[in-house]
Amino acid sequence: MIAIYPGSFDPITLGHLDIIQRGSRLFTKVIVAVLRNPNKTPLFSIQKRLEQIRHSVEHLPNVEADAFDGLTVNYAHMRGAAVLLRGLRAISDFEIELQMAHINKTLSIDIETVFLATSNEYSFLSSSVVKEIARFGGSVDHLVPPHIALDIYQCYAQNHP
Numbered sequence: 536m537i538a539i540y541p542g543s544f545d546p547i548t549l550g551h552l553d554i555i556q557r558g559s560r561l562f563t564k565v566i567v568a569v570l571r572n573p574n575k576t577p578l579f580s581i582q583k584r585l586e587q588i589r590h591s592v593e594h595l596p597n598v599e600a601d602a603f604d605g606l607t608v609n610y611a612h613m614r615g616a617a618v619l620l621r622g623l624r625a626i627s628d629f630e631i632e633l634q635m636a637h638i639n640k641t642l643s644i645d646i647e648t649v650f651l652a653t654s655n656e657y658s659f660l661s662s663s664v665v666k667e668i669a670r671f672g673g674s675v676d677h678l679v680p681p682h683i684a685l686d687i688y689q690c691y692a693q694n695h696p
């Protein structure tokens with residue numbers, strides 16, 4: 536069974552990677568799908584995010600990364616996926632995720648959303664937190680893979696010479 540793991544991944548964190556790694560043991564294939572979102576100004580381009588994800592999942596043969604536009608359920612149909620994989624960190628996630636799962640169900644009855652609870656050590660972790668720490672000069676070495684930490688430091692060094 537193929538699962539889509541959709542998100543912004545700006546950038547991908549160890550919390551996301553934990554969900555991907557665990558998902559890769561449950562499904563025959565996991566497609567990490569990055570939304571091309573014209574309403575957001577990301578830190579990293581789609582190409583860069585795909586590169587970061589691909590480098591981070593090199594050791595997982597049944598995981599791939601791709602970009603998509605429009606509705607996630609349409610993309611899932613196009614890729615032959617029956618599951619949307621999502622991560623849950625806290626009650627605040629639950630409200631948003633439940634609403635999204637219900638909306639997606641109204642759009643496509645045959646696609647199920649499967650939630651994995653965050654691992655304890657990543658329950659506080661988000662891409663926004665990573666960016667905020669780095670923006671104020673803190674270390675993100677314990678929150679993202681080393682190659683992504685370098686990208687982030689480089690990005691903020693360029694923005695704040």
Ligand code: COD
Pocket residue numbers: 541542543544545549550551554570605606607608620621622623624628635638639652653654657658659660661662
């Ligand atoms: N531990 C566990 N899970 C985590 C962690 C962590 N530390 N950090 C993030 N996650 C989970 C999130 O809960 C989420 O499930 C997933 O990882 C991705 O997170 P993000 O923040 O990168 O991505 P989102 O949540 O902003 O992505 C939203 C979508 C792009 C999936 C959504 O907006 C979407 O489907 N848009 C397309 C339009 C559409 O289909 N709309 C209808 C549905 S609303």
